[in-house]
Amino acid sequence: MFDNVVVGAADSAAGARAVRRGAELAGASGGTVHIVTAFRGKPVEALLADLRLLAAETSVRVQTHPVRSDPVEAITRVAAEEGADLIVVGSRGNRGSRRLSSVPQGVMDRVECAVLVV
Amino acid sequence: MFRRILVALDGSEDARAAFVFVSDWARHFDAKVWFIQLADESSRRRCEIVTDVQRRGRQMANQFTVSGATRGARNQRLVSGISEAAVTFGADLIVVGLDRHRLAQSGLSRNVREQLTAATNIPVLIAPKPTVVRVPATTRRERAIPLGPVRSLPVMAGAAMARV
Numbered sequence: 001m002f003d004n005v006v007v008g009a010a011d012s013a014a015g016a017r018a019v020r021r022g023a024e025l026a027g028a029s030g031g032t033v034h035i036v037t038a039f040r041g042k043p044v045e046a047l048l049a050d051l052r053l054l055a056a057e058t059s060v061r062v063q064t065h066p067v068r069s070d071p072v073e074a075i076t077r078v079a080a081e082e083g084a085d086l087i088v089v090g091s092r093g094n095r096g097s098r099r100l101s102s103v104p105q106g107v108m109d110r111v112e113c114a115v116l117v118v
Numbered sequence: 119m120f121r122r123i124l125v126a127l128d129g130s131e132d133a134r135a136a137f138v139f140v141s142d143w144a145r146h147f148d149a150k151v152w153f154i155q156l157a158d159e160s161s162r163r164r165c166e167i168v169t170d171v172q173r174r175g176r177q178m179a180n181q182f183t184v185s186g187a188t189r190g191a192r193n194q195r196l197v198s199g200i201s202e203a204a205v206t207f208g209a210d211l212i213v214v215g216l217d218r219h220r221l222a223q224s225g226l227s228r229n230v231r232e233q234l235t236a237a238t239n240i241p242v243l244i245a246p247k248p249t250v251v252r253v254p255a256t257t258r259r260e261r262a263i264p265l266g267p268v269r270s271l272p273v274m275a276g277a278a279m280a281r282v
Contacts, residue, residue: 001148021241028119072213091235105232112247114139117235 004083007055008036008075008103011047014090014118018056021118022088027060033058034082036065040075072106079111088116119147119213124204126154127215136215136245152207154200197230200239212238215245252257 007022009015019035026033035051037044055062066076077088089104096110108115125140127133137153144151214231228250235242 040215103213109232109246112249114243114246116241116243118241 001031002026002085003031004031004034004082005029005031005037005080005086005088006034006075006082006085007037008038008071008107009051009090010037010071012090014056014088015051017041017118018088019051020057020114022086023055023058023062025086025088027058027115031085032033032061032063034063034084036067036075036077038067038069038071040068047102057100071103075103075107076110078114081103083114084111086114086116087111093116121149122148122196122209122210123149123151123211123213124152124200124207125213125215126200128155128217128218130215131248132217132245133215135248136213139215139234139245152209154201174266193230193233197233197237198250200234201240204238204240209240210245213243213245254269 002025005009005022005026009019017069019033022035022040023033025031031053038050040093043062044066048066052062052064065074065078067078069077075087075089078084089107091101091104104115104117120143123140123144123230125136127136133155140151143149200212203209212234214234229245231242
């Protein structure tokens with residue numbers, strides 16, 4: 001069903017939620033989860049290592065992609081390169097206050113594949 | 119894993135793609151799927167997708183109406199209708215297969231997806247565009263689900279929910 005699931009994740013609860021869901025869906029399909037973290041200056045290797053461990057709780061192949069760019073550009077670029085079947089992104093807030101940030105909005109406007117907001 | 123999926127469709131090409139996508143998902147992950155179809159007030163049009171569902175031996179489950187004097191009221195009714203149906207069904211995933219341009223032409227907001235995300239804590243999936251829905255050759259016949267007229271219809275008023 002999903003050979004390549006791309007997850008856009010930052011250092012947040014929403015990012016962790018997205019990684020878990022993406023790993024779950026990719027794992028159930030025998031696919032690969034690609035974790036994308038955009039950065040400008042500060043390195044994100046430590047964050048990606050943590051997210052990799054989080055994804056590895058599910059039996060799934062994991063690839064990490066640190067991309068020096070803005071989040072929307074980073075996610076859409078990796079999605080295009082990897083031929084993503086699904087992109088998973090987090091939303092801000094919890095019940096009653098959840099809202100879409102500019103990142104999921106921007107991703108949904110620019111990609112052709114399915115986008116899951118968790 | 120998502121096992122109970124509510125799908126909002128409007129009869130557009132986006133809806134057609136969403137239908138195929140979710141059918142594939144349901145078969146792959148053994149999920150149950152309910153559909154909300156948005157249609158115009160014509161009863162004949164209203165059966166656009168549901169008719170095909172019935173042809174497959176399934177029954178319509180519920181209907182409700184999206185109405186309101188203003189665009190805001192209709193948007194709110196649309197969003198609350200979808201989210202309430204998701205709660206009623208016990209959905210753990212909402213899939214949106216609505217054509218944004220048609221929504222706008224019908225006086226409904228293009229930001230329904232944003233409002234829907236805000237209105238519910240259930241994950242929301244925006245279905246892939248029609249051009250990227252892949253139909254595996256081995257099951258092509260099974261997945262070539264007819265959805266009725268292809269031409270655009272205004273999205274307004276009536277909505278029907280069908281369980282398949």
